[in-house]
Amino acid sequence: MDLPASAREGMKIARPKSAISRAVADKGIPMDGRASRRPLEIFAAILVAGGFIYSYHLGTDALGASEAYSAWAASKPGISAIVRTPVLHDPGKQVFYYVVLHYYTRIFGLSEISLRSMSVIFSLTTLVLVFALGCEMFDDNTALAAAAIWAFNPLAVVFAQTARMYPMLISIALAHLLLLLRVRSRPGIASGIGCGILGAALPYTHMAGLLILGAEGAILLRDLAHGRRDTMAWMALILAIALFVPYLPIALQQSQDLIYGHSLDYLGPPLNYSLAIKLVVGLTAAGAALWLVFGRSLERNGEEPIRLLVVWIVLPPLAFIVGSVMLHPMFNLRYLSPGIAASSLLIAGLLGAASIKWRNLLAAGFALLCLIVLPFDRPKPQPWRDLVEQVAAGDKSAPVFFESGYVSNGNTAEVPNGGFPFGYYSVPFDYYFRGDNPRIAIPGFDSAAARMTIEERVSSAGGGWLVSWKDGDAVKSELPDPKRFSVAEKYRSEHLAFYRITPIGK
Known part of the structure; x- marks a missing residue:
C-alpha cells in the first residue's frame, strides 16, 4: 500500500x-562533509591565551644555571665552537638547540626575554601539534580536549618560560610522530624524507630522542607482525639513524661519561641492586614491552591509536628505569617531556572512549584548575642578580671561587673528573657580573686542595667569595680554618650556597 x-x-x-x-x-x-569550525575557533582562543601566559614575566627572573649555559653556548662564534660545548662541558645535551638559539639570538640578542622567547615559540608549536595529532588519530573534539589539557599545565608553562632545549625536543618529537603516522598511512617520498630529517633532529637535540626513535620502531614492528609493511615509514627511521651516525662516536663517548663519569650523580649515586632485583626488573620490563608490541588488540579502531600512544609514551621511561637499576640513576622528568605532552592525547582519547560528555567537562575543568593554580605555582627566582650586587659592592680585588667538576651528591663529589673545569656556577655568575674580580676554579672533588687555594688567595687579597654547589656538610671540608678566617653564609638553597670569606682581624 x-x-x-x-x-x-x-x-x-x-x-x-x-x-x-x-x-x-x-x-x-x-x-554536508564540511569540518565544524567550532573546535578550531576554541583552539585558536586557547592558543592566544597560551601565548599570553607563556610570555608573561619572561624577563623578570634571573636565568638559572642551565639557562645561562644555553646563553653561553649560543654566544659562541660559530657552529664548531658550539659543537664542542656539550662535548666538553655538558654531556647529553646535543648541539641542535644551541645552533638554532645561536642564530636566533644573533637577531634578537642574549637578554633573558630573547633567550626564553624561542621556548615560547616552540611551546606554541607544540600546542598546534597536539591538536593536529588529535585530529589525525581521533577527531577534532578529542584534539581540542587534548590541547586544553596540555595548554595551561604548570609543566608546559615552566618549559615555555625556560631557555632550555626541552620545548624544542617536545615540538620535534610530536612533529616527527605526526609525520610518521602520515607516512605510515599515506606513503610518499617527500614526506618520508622529511620524516627522516625530523627523526635525526631528535637525538641531535637530546640523547633521549634515541629512545623515542626506538619506541617508533616498536610501533612499526607491531604493524609488521600484523602483516603491514610500512616500507616508507621504515625508510624514514633508517634515514634518521643514518643522519645521526656521523655524530655517533661523540654520542657514545658522552653516554659513557654520563653513566660512569659522574655527571649524573645529581640524580644520586648508584644504588647497587642485587642481581636478583636486576633480573626481576629486566624481565618485567621486557615482558611489558613485548606485550605492548605484540599483544592482542583491544581496540575497535584498526589503527589502534590508544596502544600506539601507550607504546610511544611508556617505552622510553621503561628504558630509563631499567638503566637506572642496572647501571646508574638516569631517570629525570625533563627527559620524558615529549611523552608527558603526548599524555594529554592519551587521556583525551581514553575519556572520549568512555564518555564524550565527561571528556569535555573534565578537559575544561582541568584547564580551569590549572589557570587558578598558575599564579601560586611560580618557581623560586634565581639569586644571581643579588649575589652579583654583593660582589660588586665589595673589594674589586677579592677573588670569587667556583668548584670545578660535575655537580654531585654524597661520596661521589670526591671522585676526580674533568667536568666543568672553569667551575659550574661561573657561567651564570659571568652572565650578570662585569667586574674585574678574579674568578678562580677550585677542584670540587679535592677538598684539601680547594681549602689550601682559598686560604692562600683570601689571605693575600684580604677577602673573597665562594659559590658552591655542595650541601652544608660537604662544603665544610673545603672552607678555610675557622681560627684564622671568618666565613659568613650569605645565601643557601638546594645545590647553591654563597659565602663571604675574610681573614680574622681584617
Missing part, C-alpha cells in the same frame, strides 16, 4: 542514525 508523502517523510525523520552518521556527528562534522 502506498503511503502519503507526509507519512513517508515522517518515517525518514524517525529512522535511526547509521553508524557513519553517528561517527560523523561525534567528530563534529556536519552531514
